[in-house]
Amino acid sequence: MSGGFELLDALVDRFKLFPGVGEKAAWKMVLYLLNLPEASVADLSDKILQAARCIKKCETCGCFAQNGRCYVCGDSLRDKSVICVVQSMKDLFALERTSGYKGAYHVLAGLLSPMDGIGPEDIGVDKLRQRVCAGAVAEVIMALGPTVEGEATTAYILRLLAPVEVKITRLAYGLPIGANLEYIDDVTLHAAFEGRREI
């Protein structure tokens, strides 16, 4: 395609592996990079490497830990007796951004998906069980998405934690704020009905 630019082609192919990046977007990104001053590209390259080196997963909760310190587990102001189970760091950041939640987290490495060969041992639910069994946990909040895989994973964890005496809750399902009732799908509408609250 680009006649003898092995490096260029290799970089485009590499960028195409990024989520949501296709052939054209990858080209755009690479051409943008090549038009930058070399020092600025070196800085980016260094930042990427540093991030991969310094940001690891917290042994306790699976959250990112920069230089070995996970900011949730390391924060003495956060309530460690409440654990919110999320599917990924993306969801954790979404909750952190908006909810004012002041408890701890448990970040799974994805959701159960037998069709893709992803079992309980792949997503780290046993670590959650050990953590809850170790005591001092009053509530586990299941914050997995209301999808087939999310529900299946929640059901699995529910059964796993059944022998342990701990309160297990899940996020409310219902109408998204600002929604137009006529456009809401039947299942959500049903869930909103089921979960109606006195006002």
Next chain:
Amino acid sequence: MSGGFELLDALVDRFKLFPGVGEKAAWKMVLYLLNLPEASVADLSDKILQAARCIKKCETCGCFAQNGRCYVCGDSLRDKSVICVVQSMKDLFALERTSGYKGAYHVLAGLLSPMDGIGPEDIGVDKLRQRVCAGAVAEVIMALGPTVEGEATTAYILRLLAPVEVKITRLAYGLPIGANLEYIDDVTLHAAFEGRREI
């Protein structure tokens, strides 16, 4: 946002500078990177740096040159007496992909845009003039986009090359293949009419 992850935030901010990448896409890309094995990130980081180091601009035509060699100027099979003037490497690659063009190129560093303070000296038109004046050039093909800036730049180059005896052409304007006539804008339709050919 991500509580104490300076590296993470810095990387997201950096990715947001890429063309067409917003806050959410940048987060997605960074989280994808952090879930990769460290070796694979190191490889990407290295590829980026190498590309910036090894891919420079050709002294003659402004095309990318890997390890000092521009593949167009270095190709003895290409006709150096025809120069196709393009706005960017993106456009050059588009032409290379599709047109079967076997001449040389001249890659400008953008288009004239007095509103943004971009003048002739910024986009390297003088190099083009020197190249054409040096002789042995039979035809200059203007392949800048039919936009205001593109037309202005073409007009400027036309005037610049007026004293030199050289044939100057531009790409045909007209209906894109597969187009539905009723949806074509008036200016394009007019250009198609003007440029009609006997069959």
